[in-house]
Amino acid sequence: MQLARDSDTTGYLIAPDPAAPRLTRAVTGHDHTGAETKISVVEERPLTIYLNSQEIVTAMTIGDYPDYLALGFLRNQRMLTDADTVTRVDYDEELETVVVRTANPTNHEDKLKKKTRTSGCAVGTVFGDMMEGLEDAQLPAAEVRTSWLYALSAAINRTPSLYLEAGAIHGTVLCHQTQPLVYMEDVGRHNAVDKVAGWMLQNGSDPADKILYTTGRLTSEMVIKTALMGIPVLASRSGFTAWGVEIAREVGLTLIGRMRGQRFVCLSGEERLIRDTDPASITDEPRKSGRKGAA
Amino acid sequence: MQLARDSDTTGYLIAPDPAAPRLTRAVTGHDHTGAETKISVVEERPLTIYLNSQEIVTAMTIGDYPDYLALGFLRNQRMLTDADTVTRVDYDEELETVVVRTANPTNHEDKLKKKTRTSGCAVGTVFGDMMEGLEDAQLPAAEVRTSWLYALSAAINRTPSLYLEAGAIHGTVLCHQTQPLVYMEDVGRHNAVDKVAGWMLQNGSDPADKILYTTGRLTSEMVIKTALMGIPVLASRSGFTAWGVEIAREVGLTLIGRMRGQRFVCLSGEERLIRDTDPASITDEPRKSGRKGAA
Numbered sequence: 007m008q009l010a011r012d013s014d015t016t017g018y019l020i021a022p023d024p025a026a027p028r029l030t031r032a033v034t035g036h037d038h039t040g041a042e043t044k045i046s047v048v049e050e051r052p053l054t055i056y057l058n059s060q061e062i063v064t065a066m067t068i069g070d071y072p073d074y075l076a077l078g079f080l081r082n083q084r085m086l087t088d089a090d091t092v093t094r095v096d097y098d099e100e101l102e103t104v105v106v107r108t109a110n111p112t113n114h115e116d117k118l119k120k121k122t123r124t125s126g127c128a129v130g131t132v133f134g135d136m137m138e139g140l141e142d143a144q145l146p147a148a149e150v151r152t153s154w155l156y157a158l159s160a161a162i163n164r165t166p167s168l169y170l171e172a173g174a175i176h177g178t179v180l181c182h183q184t185q186p187l188v189y190m191e192d193v194g195r196h197n198a199v200d201k202v203a204g205w206m207l208q209n210g211s212d213p214a215d216k217i218l219y220t221t222g223r224l225t226s227e228m229v230i231k232t233a234l235m236g237i238p239v240l241a242s243r244s245g246f247t248a249w250g251v252e253i254a255r256e257v258g259l260t261l262i263g264r265m266r267g268q269r270f271v272c273l274s275g276e277e278r279l280i281r282d283t284d285p286a287s288i289t290d291e292p293r294k295s296g297r298k299g300a301a
Numbered sequence: 302m303q304l305a306r307d308s309d310t311t312g313y314l315i316a317p318d319p320a321a322p323r324l325t326r327a328v329t330g331h332d333h334t335g336a337e338t339k340i341s342v343v344e345e346r347p348l349t350i351y352l353n354s355q356e357i358v359t360a361m362t363i364g365d366y367p368d369y370l371a372l373g374f375l376r377n378q379r380m381l382t383d384a385d386t387v388t389r390v391d392y393d394e395e396l397e398t399v400v401v402r403t404a405n406p407t408n409h410e411d412k413l414k415k416k417t418r419t420s421g422c423a424v425g426t427v428f429g430d431m432m433e434g435l436e437d438a439q440l441p442a443a444e445v446r447t448s449w450l451y452a453l454s455a456a457i458n459r460t461p462s463l464y465l466e467a468g469a470i471h472g473t474v475l476c477h478q479t480q481p482l483v484y485m486e487d488v489g490r491h492n493a494v495d496k497v498a499g500w501m502l503q504n505g506s507d508p509a510d511k512i513l514y515t516t517g518r519l520t521s522e523m524v525i526k527t528a529l530m531g532i533p534v535l536a537s538r539s540g541f542t543a544w545g546v547e548i549a550r551e552v553g554l555t556l557i558g559r560m561r562g563q564r565f566v567c568l569s570g571e572e573r574l575i576r577d578t579d580p581a582s583i584t585d586e587p588r589k590s591g592r593k594g595a596a
Contacts, residue, residue: 031543035568038580050521050542174518174540223469226345245469247345247488248326273330285333
């Protein structure tokens with residue numbers, strides 16, 4: 007296990023809880039020398055999400071914030087829209103289900119009924135629905151200071167997390183300027199983002215002045231979700247996919263990747279990036295920071 | 302871009318093709334100094350998989366080996382079983398679809414028809430179906446030499462790949478003793494595994510004497526797929542999830558993770574691991590090997 011140094015969760019609204027007993031488990035095995043070793047590994051549980059009486063998907067999750075995960079997933083898949091009023095979210099730990107109830111049936115349920123009469127499953131359409139949501143979507147032309155990005159990256163790497171405790175997990179952090187606000191982790195990269203989306207929905211958080219930081223890759227789905235959430239800046243330690251870059255440029259998302267120590271690459275939104283920090287003034291990331299690139 | 306040194310693809314049946322123009326794209330952006338930079342990023346395309354007339358799923362993939370991906374996905378999801386005879390696999394690049402045709406309707410299609418009358422979508426059941434496949438599954442008690450694991454790890458890291466070319470991609474390699482055989486890469490960790498499964502299905506490859514190596518995490522889904530493929534050993538540079546370990550122990554899968562240089566952790570199948578190499582004789586992984594842990 008690696009310990010975060012100078013750990014600091016000041017100003018967080020939600021920080022990771024690496025000590026939570028339900029999220030990790032100590033497992034005994036043998037290391038390369040043959041010596042018995044006990045390591046901490048993350049839990050992984052199925053959670054089936056329902057929209058009213060409609061079974062939508064079974065996600066594999068560490069199991070924290072199931073309500074935010076369900077809300078955020080349905081919202082990011084555009085199965086929940088502004089037109090829908092969420093009346094209740096019921097989580098059943100034993101049944102491993104979470105049911106999101108709306109005042110009236112959603113468009114998605116109607117669409118699904120039509121769809122099931124034809125191809126039998128709506129999975130294939132989900133992605134299309136997400137893309138639809140991007141039609142003439144334009145994000146606010148929010149400026150971003152490199153000083154903010156460097157400060158966030160340093161603060162997030164110092165934050166005690168399940169990643170530092172057990173590895174094999176992704177993190178997504180909602181931030182404002184230099185302040186990380188909501189830090190979600192999950193075995194599924196997209197679950198972490200969806201939990202942030204669910205929190206924002208629940209708390210009416212304004213996305214226009216926010217920055218989303220992820221340990222995961224900047225894939226099309228990650229870029230689309232960030233855009234659908236209305237957040238104008240997405241930064242990551244990890245790399246890009248071509249379609250992710252394309253979509254970011256179309257919707258005016260500032261996209262920054264391969265961010266490690268003083269280094270980063272900006273592939274979209276350079277004109278909104280305020281370079282107020284001399285990279286040479288940033289000490290490059292210590293080798294043993296514990297963070298590794300999420301390939 | 303990072304170059305692999307001592308590149309060697311001797312003995313591979315399928316090796317990555319980092320030079321393939323369709324798989325990566327050069328994108329221009331700006332680095333941390335503000336200088337214009339051109340980097341290579343992986344492509345990412347939707348591919349909708351049909352089983353006969355049934356739309357099953359839309360996967361995001363780099364786009365190579367769509368036929369293996371479709372076959373392997375359907376097989377690993379147990380939508381295709383030994384009872385089914387695949388008559389044709391039709392890939393349409395323009396429509397971004399691949400259709401797997403069987404001599405007779407599959408159980409899955411029947412199940413889906415029932416299912417769609419109730420909850421409207423079979424997504425939630427897919428995972429259950431995979432688990433079902435594991436009931437009283439027991440893998441052959443194949444011995445594994447640590448000398449093989451060290452040799453494979455070194456060979457795979459020296460193999461020119463899209464990862465070394467563009468990053469942000471996962472690799473899965475089917476191996477026999479010290480020889481990597483089929484090295485698939487994809488933006489989706491599971492696509493890479495499914496492409497290997499499709500290749501094995503197509504070529505009638507015997508899984509009992511094989512080792513599966515992945516750059517991805519050892520999640521429940523990765524462990525289940527390896528077990529369903531009948532491969533008794535799964536090794537990774539990356540970490541574990543608790544459920545992944547549990548399932549590996551249940552089905553008798555040898556599970557080795559956090560494999561870097563001379564280090565690794567074995568959390569299942571220690572009794573089948575033959576430690577024929579002194580770890581001290583293995584030079585630890587060079588810092589700049591280009592490989593990073595897939596968090």
